[in-house]
Amino acid sequence: QKEVEQDPGPLSVPEGAIVSLNCTYSNSAFQYFMWYRQYSRKGPELLMYTYSSGNKEDGRFTAQVDKSSKYISLFIRDSQPSDSATYLCAMTRAGGTSYGKLTFGQGTILTVHP
Amino acid sequence: NAGVTQTPKFRVLKTGQSMTLLCAQDMNHEYMYWYRQDPGMGLRLIHYSVGEGTTAKGEVPDGYNVSRLKKQNFLLGLESAAPSQTSVYFCASSPTGGLEKLFFGSGTQLSVL
Numbered sequence: 001q002k003e004v005e006q007d008p009g010p011l012s013v014p015e016g017a018i019v020s021l022n023c024t025y026s027n028s029a030f031q032y033f034m035w036y037r038q039y040s041r042k043g044p045e046l047l048m049y050t051y052s053s054g055n056k057e058d059g060r061f062t063a064q065v066d067k068s069s070k071y072i073s074l075f076i077r078d079s080q081p082s083d084s085a086t087y088l089c090a091m092t093r094a095g096g097t098s099y100g101k102l103t104f105g106q107g108t109i110l111t112v113h114p
Numbered sequence: 115n116a117g118v119t120q121t122p123k124f125r126v127l128k129t130g131q132s133m134t135l136l137c138a139q140d141m142n143h144e145y146m147y148w149y150r151q152d153p154g155m156g157l158r159l160i161h162y163s164v165g166e167g168t169t170a171k172g173e174v175p176d177g178y179n180v181s182r183l184k185k186q187n188f189l190l191g192l193e194s195a196a197p198s199q200t201s202v203y204f205c206a207s208s209p210t211g212g213l214e215k216l217f218f219g220s221g222t223q224l225s226v227l
Contacts, residue, residue: 004156006156008154034215041220041221042220042221043118043204043206043218043219043220043221044157044204044216044218045218046215046216049215088156088157090157100145100147100162100208100210100216101147101159101162101172102157102159102216104149104156104157104158105156106154106155106156107156
């Protein structure tokens with residue numbers, strides 16, 4: 001069983017829709033949670049970053065973490081065609097020996113139609 | 115700013131051939147990483163480096179070697195390529211290996227026939 005599970009989709013929505021992307025994980029040591037966005041033929045770019053449980057909002061994007069359920073989500077409001085990309089969740093445990101090593105989900109392919 | 119640059123962008127190898135992928139960063143970052151990305155598997159860490167002259171194994175190190183002779187460069191070598199190493203390879207760097215974001219290159223698409 002993978003440490004991090006993410007539904008690969010693909011997910012196709014009309015412009016303006018609310019998108020919900022999710023990951024579950026099994027390692028309770030994970031403390032830091034991230035969402036990366038990857039456009040076709042490009043490297044991933046950090047989109048959102050949260051620590052432990054709670055919500056974080058940045059413009060049209062909201063990241064949620066529920067550590068009790070080992071479940072994280074990314075919500076995109078008023079989705080735009082430019083949001084079409086692969087979204088990867090990533091997480092790491094606290095402490096000096098983490099060395100910035102991330103464990104990634106499989107990625108969800110999102111297409112937003114005009 | 116170039117950021118993280120990977121060369122080559124594409125490569126086709128025959129089984130048993132060797133090659134080296136080069137990663138260069140111009141941000142003076144201490145930490146560098148090599149990941150591979152396969153369909154349905156996400157990004158998996160191959161090797162990483164916490165500073166010039168250091169290397170360490172990641173999640174899937176078998177069949178790969180790395181070197182970090184200069185702070186700005188991180189090389190990934192395949193000594194005897196196998197079809198299972200067909201993948202997209204990404205290099206990344208971060209300032210201190212703490213919880214800052216990783217900066218990724220654009221990737222190298224490698225096919226082993």
